[in-house]
Each structure stands twice: as structure tokens, then as C-alpha cells.
Amino acid sequence: MPLIVPPAPAPALLSVLAALSSPSAVREARTPALRTAEGPLDADHPLPVHVFEPASVPGGLPQARLAGWRFHIRSGAVVVAAGETVLTADGWVFSRFAEGPYLASTERALGQADALPDTYQPHLLSVPSMYMMALWLHTVPRTDAATAQPDPADLLVPLAPAPPGIAAHRVYRMVELAPVLSVWLAPPPLAGSPA
Known part of the structure; x- marks a missing residue:
């Protein structure tokens, strides 16, 4: 079934498009594929990027905090980079261009998700303490991102490279991975306290 992608805030998209139209922003980007791309560049596949945080109640699911929006930058049919935005006190602003293994992995995970029988709202999920990114497929497809x-x-599709013990591109139910994620999200014990 089709994925229902939440609409990106217009200022987020405009900030990425402005960066793409700036020769200095593209030239200074640390993305060789973007600097050498030929032809017009376009931003598509906007995905909200959330950071996982500890559960608000013991034993509950981790919480998600919207941290930004990521757009795939295409040169023709090829994804050459990602354009990222962050929310500041002044609104959505361009953050950076990026490339690396998560680009192709995100495209692959979106294809996997599109082939599932149910409808989902796709998000990217970052778990910084695990150096992990995943495609989060939310079961409420029309919710506010x-x-x-x-x-x-909900379902999670870990992107490659995935942390040890977690298979990249395997579709997990949220409740399968939540206990593992919660261990990594838990604050470390205070010095001198029983662990």
C-alpha cells in the first residue's frame, strides 16, 4: 500500500532549495557526489527526523522528538545527497548536505515499506547512543509529524549499517526493539549507586 508522507513545513523545503541554488553552499558541501552532479538538482522524499528519548514512564515505549527534516537530493533519477534542516528560534533553517550509506539504505527501506500490505506514515528515527538510524513506520498515517x-x-526498519545484534533492513515491530532501545537510552547509573 502507498506510504502517506507527512507534508514538510514550507520553510524547511525552501531553505533546502535555497541552499541548492547557492553555488557556494553546494561547492563547500562535503558531498563529492553533489559537487560533481550534472543537470538540475531537486529535493524530494521529505521525511521528518525524530530522535528517540527515554520513556516517560518505566517500561513504556521510548519517546520521539522531532529534530529536523531530511530531503533526498536528486540529480535526474539518482540520489546524490541529503539536505537536512533543523528547527531554530527563527523557524526551519538549512543545516547541511550529507551523503553516505544511509541514503541508499533509506531508499531501499522506503521500497520495502511501500510493499507492505498496510498504510504507514514514514519517519526517520535516530538513536544517537547506538549510532543507529531506522525508518519508522507509524500506524497512524495522517498524524501530525x-x-x-x-x-x-508501529514498525522499524533499521538502516545499514546497523548496530551489532540488529539486522539492517529487517522489519521489526516496535515492541520487539523497544526493550533493546530502552537499555541504550537509559541514563547511566550515578557513581556510587547500585547498578
Whole structure:
């Protein structure tokens, strides 16, 4: 079934398009594929990027905080980079261009998700303490991306490279990975306290 992609805030898209039209921003980007791309560049596949945070209640699901939007930058049919935005006090602003293994992995995971029988809202999920990114498939496809929170029925598709013990591109139910993620999200014990 088709994925229902939440609409990106217009200022987020405009900031990426402005960066793409700036020769100095593209030239200074640390993305060789973007600097050498021929032809017009376009931003598509906007995905909200959330950071996983500890559960608000013991034993609950981790919480998600909207941290930005990521757009795939295409040169023709080829994804050459990602354009990222962040929310500041002044609104959505361009953050950086990026490339690397998560680009192709995200495209692959979106293809996997598109082939699933149910409809989902796709998000990117970052777990910095695990150096992990995943495609989060939210079961409430028309929710506001800014307020979306994990649901036990949601799915996660870890992107490659995935942390040890977690298979990249395997579709997990949220409740399967939540206990593992919660261990990594838990604050370390205070010095001198029982662990």
C-alpha cells in the first residue's frame, strides 16, 4: 500500500532549495557526489527526523522528538545527497548536505515499506547512543509529524549499517526493539549507586 508522507513545513523545503541554488553552499558541501552532479538538482522524499528519548514512564515505549527534516537530493533519477534542516528560534533553517550509506539504505527501506500490505506514515528515527538510524513506520498515517509518538503496532526498519545484534533492513515491530532501545537510552547509573 502507498506510504502517506507527512507534508514538510514550507520553510524547511525552501531553505533546502535555497541552499541548492547557492553555488557556494553546494561547492563547500562535503558531498563529492553533489559537487560533481550534472543537470538540475531537486529535493524530494521529505521525511521528518525524530530522535528517540527515554520513556516517560518505566517500561513504556521510548519517546520521539522531532529534530529536523531530511530531503533526498536528486540529480535526474539518482540520489546524490541529503539536505537536512533543523528547527531554530527563527523557524526551519538549512543545516547541511550529507551523503553516505544511509541514503541508499533509506531508499531501499522506503521500497520495502511501500510493499507492505498496510498504510504507514514514514519517519526517520535516530538513536544517537547506538549510532543507529531506522525508518519508522507509524500506524497512524495522517498524524501530525511534529507530535507523532511511537505506538506498539508501529514498525522499524533499521538502516545499514546497523548496530551489532540488529539486522539492517529487517522489519521489526516496535515492541520487539523497544526493550533493546530502552537499555541504550537509559541514563547511566550515578557513581556510587547500585547498578
